Amino acid sequence: MIVEIGHFALVLALAVAIAQTAVPMLGAYRRDAALMAIAGPAALLQLALVSLAFAALTWAFLVSDFSLKLAYDNSHSAKPLIFKISGVWGNHEGSMVLWVLILALFGAMVALFGRNLPDTLRARVLSVQASIAVAFLLFIVLTSNPFIRLDPAPFEGTGLNPLLQDRALAFHPPWLYAGYVGYSMTFSFAVAALIEGRVDASWARWVRPWALAAWLSLTIGIAMGSWWAYYTLGWGGFWFWDPVENASLMPWIVGTALLHSAIVAEKRGALKSWTLLLAIIAFSLSLLGTFLVRSGVLTSVHAFAVDPERGIFILGILIFFVGGSLALYAWRAPLLKTGGIFAPASREGALLVNNLLLAAATAAVFFGTLYPLLLDAVNGPKITVGPTFFNLTFVPIFVVLLLLVPFGPFLGWKRADIQGAAERLMVAAGLAFVAMLLAYAFMWEGPWLAPLGMALAVWLVAGAASEIAWRIKLFSVPLTESMARARRSPRAAWGMALAHGGLGIAVAGIVGVTAWRAETIVALAPGESTQLAGYTLTLEAVGMRDGPNFEATTGVVRIDRGDRFVARLMPEKRRFPAERQEKTEAGIHTNWLSDIYVVLGDVAGEGKWVVRAYRNALAPWIWIGGMIMAIGGAISLTDRRLRVGAPVSAKTHAGARPVAAE
Amino acid sequence: MTRKQRRAAFIAVGLAILALAVGLVLYAMRDSIVFFYSPSDVVEREVAPGQRIRLGGLVETGSVETLSDGAARFNVTDMVETITVSYRGILPDLFRENQGVIAEGMLLEDGTFAADTVLAKHDETYMPPEVVDALKRGGNWQGEGAEASHAETYGQGSYP
Numbered sequence: 001m002i003v004e005i006g007h008f009a010l011v012l013a014l015a016v017a018i019a020q021t022a023v024p025m026l027g028a029y030r031r032d033a034a035l036m037a038i039a040g041p042a043a044l045l046q047l048a049l050v051s052l053a054f055a056a057l058t059w060a061f062l063v064s065d066f067s068l069k070l071a072y073d074n075s076h077s078a079k080p081l082i083f084k085i086s087g088v089w090g091n092h093e094g095s096m097v098l099w100v101l102i103l104a105l106f107g108a109m110v111a112l113f114g115r116n117l118p119d120t121l122r123a124r125v126l127s128v129q130a131s132i133a134v135a136f137l138l139f140i141v142l143t144s145n146p147f148i149r150l151d152p153a154p155f156e157g158t159g160l161n162p163l164l165q166d167r168a169l170a171f172h173p174p175w176l177y178a179g180y181v182g183y184s185m186t187f188s189f190a191v192a193a194l195i196e197g198r199v200d201a202s203w204a205r206w207v208r209p210w211a212l213a214a215w216l217s218l219t220i221g222i223a224m225g226s227w228w229a230y231y232t233l234g235w236g237g238f239w240f241w242d243p244v245e246n247a248s249l250m251p252w253i254v255g256t257a258l259l260h261s262a263i264v265a266e267k268r269g270a271l272k273s274w275t276l277l278l279a280i281i282a283f284s285l286s287l288l289g290t291f292l293v294r295s296g297v298l299t300s301v302h303a304f305a306v307d308p309e310r311g312i313f314i315l316g317i318l319i320f321f322v323g324g325s326l327a328l329y330a331w332r333a334p335l336l337k338t339g340g341i342f343a344p345a346s347r348e349g350a351l352l353v354n355n356l357l358l359a360a361a362t363a364a365v366f367f368g369t370l371y372p373l374l375l376d377a378v379n380g381p382k383i384t385v386g387p388t389f390f391n392l393t394f395v396p397i398f399v400v401l402l403l404l405v406p407f408g409p410f411l412g413w414k415r416a417d418i419q420g421a422a423e424r425l426m427v428a429a430g431l432a433f434v435a436m437l438l439a440y441a442f443m444w445e446g447p448w449l450a451p452l453g454m455a456l457a458v459w460l461v462a463g464a465a466s467e468i469a470w471r472i473k474l475f476s477v478p479l480t481e482s483m484a485r486a487r488r489s490p491r492a493a494w495g496m497a498l499a500h501g502g503l504g505i506a507v508a509g510i511v512g513v514t515a516w517r518a519e520t521i522v523a524l525a526p527g528e529s530t531q532l533a534g535y536t537l538t539l540e541a542v543g544m545r546d547g548p549n550f551e552a553t554t555g556v557v558r559i560d561r562g563d564r565f566v567a568r569l570m571p572e573k574r575r576f577p578a579e580r581q582e583k584t585e586a587g588i589h590t591n592w593l594s595d596i597y598v599v600l601g602d603v604a605g606e607g608k609w610v611v612r613a614y615r616n617a618l619a620p621w622i623w624i625g626g627m628i629m630a631i632g633g634a635i636s637l638t639d640r641r642l643r644v645g646a647p648v649s650a651k652t653h654a655g656a657r658p659v660a661a662e
Numbered sequence: 663m664t665r666k667q668r669r670a671a672f673i674a675v676g677l678a679i680l681a682l683a684v685g686l687v688l689y690a691m692r693d694s695i696v697f698f699y700s701p702s703d704v705v706e707r708e709v710a711p712g713q714r715i716r717l718g719g720l721v722e723t724g725s726v727e728t729l730s731d732g733a734a735r736f737n738v739t740d741m742v743e744t745i746t747v748s749y750r751g752i753l754p755d756l757f758r759e760n761q762g763v764i765a766e767g768m769l770l771e772d773g774t775f776a777a778d779t780v781l782a783k784h785d786e787t788y789m790p791p792e793v794v795d796a797l798k799r800g801g802n803w804q805g806e807g808a809e810a811s812h813a814e815t816y817g818q819g820s821y822p
Contacts, residue, residue, distance in 0.1 A: 163755070233754075344671045356676055360683035367687055381697055382795075384716055384766075388694030393686040400682075521750055523732045582755045601752040604728040612732070612752050 006056020007147035013049035020130035024123035036123035043111035067153030076159035086170035093146035124192035159578035176221030180286035182214020187283035204266035216633035223626035247289035257358040269339035364393035406463020428462035453511030460504025495636030506625025512618025523604035701743035
């Protein structure tokens with residue numbers, strides 16, 4: 001019964017979304033306040049209905065109601081509680097419901113907190129937002145219904161793919177979707193602005209928090225996914241340039257560009273149409289990402305043949321929203337008034353170059369991801385575009401970008417003093433140079449490019465620190481005054497410094513893992529040991545143990561450095577009888593500078609076991625850096641000037657602080 | 663600087679970045695594209711040893727062995743031709759006999775294949791589409807098995 005209520009609620013939500021699309025849009029056109037006023041309550045009702053549907057689905061998973069086909073396919077009564085919950089979105093249908101739930105949540109937030117938006121803009125934003133909900137709800141109801149019953153009900157479920165039964169991965173999809181769907185908000189604002197034919201500072205003020213929130217969620221989602229890949233796939237790698245990964249990376253890069261260009265649009269009234277275009281592209285790539293992953297288009301375009309109905313629906317939604325918004329853009333964008341002229345050497349110019357480089361990097365990833373699919377679609381040869389391609393395209397573009405990052409915050413609006421900025425960065429440049437020399441001195445066995453990478457990382461971190469030091473006049477005024485200045489500095493400034501510094505830390509981690517990895521693979525009998533980068537690894541024993549829904553073969557590996565005991569690791573091979581699958585759990589010891597990473601393999605005859613071990617230099621920094629970036633985003637989001645519902649008139653706002661925050 | 667000059671400067675920067683991106687892509691396209699071959703393709707087209715390729719097919723039943731130095735060896739077959747693959751590393755969790763697999767690496771002079779990457783992804787009912795294609799071309803596709811259950815897991819959702 002509860003399942004049927006959920007199903008009914010979902011269909012009702014579709015009806016509400018249709019009304020929310022049509023009525024406020026008409027109201028805004030006719031300037032009819034009564035019609036526009038429907039948007040708010042409709043958005044809240046839509047959230048309530050979708051929540052009900054999602055709750056019903058979750059309930060079926062929690063009580064292991066296997067008469068629900070989705071629960072039968074993706075759950076098992078012996079599964080730990082947390083994975084019963086994450087199983088709801090660990091499949092196609094359920095994850096689409098989660099998507100719509102987040103969409104409805106964000107729409108409701110605009111309805112609740114957007115009271116200070118101009119009426120017509122608010123009505124149009126909610127209407128566009130609802131049109132996205134209509135498309136997705138139709139998609140769910142017509143092709144991916146999660147509420148299908150089985151009769152007779154099976155006694156036991158078939159379980160969830162063990163690779164997905166993992167704590168980090170359980171919350172990877174919600175964060176990722178929050179990011180994707182967050183860009184639906186900036187998209188809705190962009191389309192509404194195009195229809196209005198007006199982009200002003202207050203519009204940009206509204207878009208910035210959403211762009212930031214979406215970026216922050218996506219950063220966390222991608223970092224979690226990459227961390228999961230690191231410790232669970234047993235390869236010790238963190239990024240594989242897999243199309244599925246690229247699908248989430250592309251909206252992130254464009255979203256990063258949007259984040260920066262929205263600042264220019266707000267502060268200076270320039271780059272307006274470019275910001276609109278980025279908002280449209282960011283969401284288009286989010287849509288593309290969701291669907292490439294969810295429809296199976298990615299593994300092959302032939303997945304369309306497996307389920308033509310779903311594939312064509314997907315294509316329809318993509319064409320409608322991407323094509324429609326771009327056509328609207330082409331028609332309306334030239335009508336927008338551009339403002340705020342600026343010299344090439346200025347904060348605006350720097351942010352524009354940042355945007356162009358980010359766009360070029362996205363284009364390279366886009367090409368490498370979709371070219372094999374296109375070739376396959378026209379029955380060309382089957383090819384793979386592997387890491388080499390991305391290392392040769394994406395990486396150089398990004399290196400240029402990273403070199404320029406520390407300059408941006410030192411440049412003033414309109415016309416900047418490049419020489420002055422360079423002088424203020426002398427310390428950072430010196431530190432980067434020293435780091436490079438040290439890296440050459442101590443890590444001479446690695447690739448010759450690696451120390452340059454470390455220099456780049458230090459350049460980013462020291463550059464971010466220099467900006468803060470300059471802002472609070474460290475050492476040039478008494479320390480107490482510096483402290484006072486630090487307290488007065490807007491949170492957005494701290495957020496930016498953290499995000500740029502975190503980027504540097506992540507770069508250091510990436511360089512370390514890529515360049516200075518040591519690895520070994522040996523067959524060991526219990527009692528035997530092997531050497532790895534100065535560590536002694538001893539396989540002490542191999543035993544069996546039972547988990548809640550799996551049985552594991554556990555190796556006990558003792559790690560010593562000289563005479564000193566370091567750690568005892570327990571790499572495992574887990575067998576999940578319900579799902580008839582195996583899963584590797586690597587044993588990882590970290591000292592925050594490097595990881596010792598041990599995987600237990602198969603039996604290699606005569607009571608020996610294959611043991612593969614890595615020393616991954618600086619590996620933890622990748623995710624520490626990612627988290628610092630996300631924290632930076634979160635701190636910026638709490639900046640009073642970005643707080644939704646705290647209006648500041650454009651005039652006092654622009655004049656209040658001579659040193660701009662971002 | 664006049665408005666015109668300013669615009670020209672921006673366009674120049676934009677074009678330079680575009681040229682950089684296009685140049686890098688074209689350069690990378692020359693030698694970082696890896697082609698997919700089935701065992702029959704490898705034999706028919708006489709793939710040169712040392713060329714980086716992806717080899718896909720089924721893991722031949724009973725052919726998987728782990729050598730005493732930790733390397734793994736197995737045969738990849740499309741039911742017409744069979745190629746022996748050696749791989750130093752731990753096989754992925756979803757690697758199984760009589761299941762689809764993709765190995766990336768190069769042919770050696772002795773006709774065996776040295777893989778540095780072995781991919782066996784997704785769930786147990788999934789078959790990489792390239793492998794399905796290769797089997798179909800070899801006339802050894804049994805149809806019902808993999809693809810049908812895949813469709814069942816992700817596909818049918820008839821609305822009552």
